[in-house]
Amino acid sequence: MPPITILIDADACPVKDEIYRVAERYRAEVRVVSNAPFRIPDSPRVKRVVVSDSFDAADDWIAEAADARSVVVTGDILLAERCLKAGARVLKHNGEEFTPASIGGAIATRAILADLRAGMDGIGGGPAPFGKADRSRFLQALDRVMVGMRHRAS
Template sequence: MPSPSPTAAPVTILVDADACPVKEEIYRVAERFGAQVRVVSNSPFRVPVSARVKRVVVSDGFDAADDWIAEHADARSVVITADILLAERCLKAGARVLKHDGRAFDAASIGSAVATRAIMEDLRAGMDGAHGGPPPFSKADRSNFLQALDRVMVELRR
């Protein structure tokens, strides 16, 4: 695999870590591509001992982790999150954004995702707490994520 151009800034993977089921996969891909990883959360997580991987523990204030990620996102960043509003902020900063199942948020999809989120929030509010969660995370989701992250890293390397 060719190394990145010497003038290109390294890619940084920013992980919205609190509910991220693919952290181990992110570490492996980052190592393969020489990327930096920032694991951002409100409480400490175990991270590998690596010069590439840094744990960022922010205050437990509302949206503190999201704010940190959005402030550090740029065109050389890949943000891993399922948070639609954080994804929107990061896309505006020029970052690439992937969900844990490998689906990408992009300029074409974020508007409808934000609108759908608002509709679902209204529907849940009217259901008096009777609601289901997302479907279980599957092996196919994990595989799709790995393929998507690999594809994004190859694109950013060019």
């Protein structure tokens, strides 16, 4: 059975260090996909994938690599949808899991919020700051997904 691979949409990922620790514990492969190089741990399981800076190049690489043995970490809803269709498990940075049942609602909400932002003429706050509770939820969710995938493989 091939190892589980964690694919990180790395350009805006605040939980890379947590992913490296969990991946080591489960002996998972990690691909850090970005438009610019990031420092990665010195580990044969962790590899940097630097793609071109063209629009969606990182998303395209991740979507093509995703399969039923992958965990994708991204906040990008449209990328999440593509990866779910490939059979991957998908987690947001705050630990929320995208599922086939939830992705439609997430896409609809994204469209509604985009329309609202367009009508606000630059007024608004943006997402809440990423905190310790988000990091903790992410670690719990990643651990739960890794255990589930390990059991499904046996």
